[in-house]
Amino acid sequence: MNILEAHNVTKNYAAHRALDDVSIEIPKQSIFGLLGPNGAGKTTLIRIINQIIMSDAGNITINGEKLEPKHIQVIGYLPEERGLYKKMKVGEQLMYLAQLKGLSNAEARKRIKHWLDRMGLSEWAGKKVEDLSKGMAQKIQFIATVLHEPELLILDEPFSGFDPVNANLIKDEIFELRDKGATVIFSTHRMESVEQLCDDIVLINKSKKILDGTKSEIKKSFKSGKYNVTYKGAMAGLSTNFDLVETKEIEDGMSESLIQAQGDHNPNDLIKELISRVEVHSFVEVIPSINDIFIQIVEGGES
Amino acid sequence: MTRVKKKSFLIATILTPLIFPALIAVVVYFGSRESGGPENVYVLDQSGFYDEQFTDESYNYTYLTGSLEDAKQQFQDEGAYGLLYIPEINFEDPSKTYYDEFEFYSKSNAGVNIESSFERQLRRVLEQVKLDRSGLDPDMINSLKANVDLNTFNLSDTGEVKESNSGLNLIVGYIFGFMIYMFIFIYGGQIMQSVLDEKTSRIVEVIVSSVRPFQLMMGKVLGIGSVGVTQLLIWVALVTSLTTVGFTFFGPPEAAAMAGSQMPAEAVELTATQESIANIQGMIDSVPVTQIVVSFIFYFLGAYFLYGAMYAAIGSAVDSLQDAQQFMFPIMIPLIVSIVALSIVIQNPDSQLSFWLSMVPFTSPVVMMGRIPFGVPMWELLLSMVLLVLGFIGMIWVAGRIYRVGILMYGVKVNWKTLKVWFTTKV
Known part of the structure; x- marks a missing residue:
């Protein structure tokens, strides 16, 4: 079941095309990575989903229904550019934003207390936002995003501005929200967080969708049959099924080699060949990181 | 919403209207202190027309005799508010209408109000004296004055008259x-x-x-x-x-x-x-x-x-x-x-x-x-x-x-x- 489906979404601005025929499907209760370099069209897509702007063509469904104004209550949005009313008190501000999302006063009050306690910010409820540190303000903004318990959480670069401790705290919250049933769209160009968080990803570059699928599928499709082996002994006389790409000496008389498999030869074939020749200490299949894939695709697109 | 809760807003809302009456109050207060305080004013009248003629209750009038120099000395010594000097006045020439012989001394600058108040009182007596000397009937004089108020009307097309x-x-x-x-x-x-x-x-x-x-x-x-x-x-x-x-x-x-x-x-x-x-x-x-x-x-x-x-x-x-x-x-x-x-x-x-x-x-x-x-x-x-x-x-x-x-x-x-x-x- 997909919580959100976008079909052939296109958006033109005066001078350029921001989104070109982009389709995505986001499975329920997943963490979905929306990746792409700056200016690729991520924010445009997010704004269309949030109904801040309208697409020129294509359609979007939420839980199978056409996207409508009522769906704003289903969505929680944390924009990349954060901001709160500086002169307003933390508690009042959260109350205001919660009520904008249609929460009742009593319910909002209860949840605000719960979240402030959870984030360790209870004693700041009566303070003005301008008196808070940047990290605290970010946490307040995160609370504002999740207060109405949205089914679909859209986080645009959620970790920017957080120190590692707080970034972890937010990460844990994201996982917990997912486990409770929320779906998270996670827009970023920082790949290490994608590696940790995302189940599915879509890559957008230059207004077009380049790639989508589950993280593991994509990695599988991008692995190139390379293996990293450390061993004792002399590597010589590999069959034509395998190429020795490079070899370097490491300490204690050990060597490390990068070996490229040809055709559809699997790791076992390589191990069989190796065992008869050298003393194998480690054997690792080289799997590209999302970062590598990202760079490979984006740079490939440039050339 | 934030706007209303700002302190400055509340202050502005309450204070702005207060400022206006407060200003009036301040002006009235100082005004009344200025004119209302029973200050001592010495009057040196050498003309003989002004004895006990000052009725303004804002001041205690003390009528002196002697020379201007003595009066000045007394004014200095006793710290009165002011000294009004009225020299001899020549009423013989009926065509004389401009009198600038009067002098007023005070420690601080006399305000316009005070000045005009004295001028008014001096003038009143002068006019009275001149009137008496001319032999004209005061009622006659009053009846000669006129005051005009022009009533304006709007006459509409239908002939309806409306005061405007x-x-x-x-x-x-x-x-x-x-x-x-x-x-x-x-x-x-x-x-x-x-x-x-x-x-x-x-x-x-x-x-x-x-x-x-x-x-x-x-x-x-x-x-x-x-x-x-x-x-x-x-x-x-x-x-x-x-x-x-x-x-x-x-x-x-x-x-x-x-x-x-x-x-x-x-x-x-x-x-x-x-x-x-x-x-x-x-x-x-x-x-x-x-x-x-x-x-x-x-x-x-x-x-x-x-x-x-x-x-x-x-x-x-x-x-x-x-x-x-x-x-x-x-x-x-x-x-x-x-x-x-x-x-x-x-x-x-x-x-x-x-x-x-x-x-x-x-x-x-x-x-x-x-x-x-x-x-x-x-x-x-x-x-x-x-x-x-x-x-x-x-x-x-x-x-x-x-x-x-x-x-x-x-x-x-x-x-x-x-x-x-x-x-x-x-x-």
């Missing part, structure tokens, strides 16, 4: 026109500031993910408008009640004292004042009160929406107040034109200029308020109102289209062309 009063019309027209002008200036600026704050603090993207940009803009305009109207009502209420209270406590004795000192010489003028007070009721009747109030509310709101929408659009388009300057100017021009024109219009409410300015939505609210007290044909009023409604609906529409793009645009160099592009952009 251009003086009052002028004031009423100007006050109402000016109120609209001030309100737009103050609260329009606040709309712009508020939109700009939301934009620069970046909260706006969170908000527009919950409400439509147009709703946000209208909420802003309406919200600040109702804050402004409330503030205005509080001011009006406070000023009215406080001034009333103030006058009850300070006003009457002061007025009475003044009247007392002026009575003989200016009795005639005073009677005239009383007559004109009696006329005020009639004058108010001559002004179309209901029409003024209804159209004031209408033009007030219409003008506010028209200009409020423009201010909101500008606030959304720019990144800082500095950038806003280039757009502020074109907004202010029609406003300034209308307030300048207002003073011309109230002199000549039925001229071509008045007509056209009261039709154009940008200037009509202020200008029409200046015309209404003088009576405006119904069709002109209705046409102007319809045009204003069309004007502000159109302006809100245009502003809304600029606003929805502008609030999400950062770091764009904005000029009129950009605004046009935004206006035509499909969002």
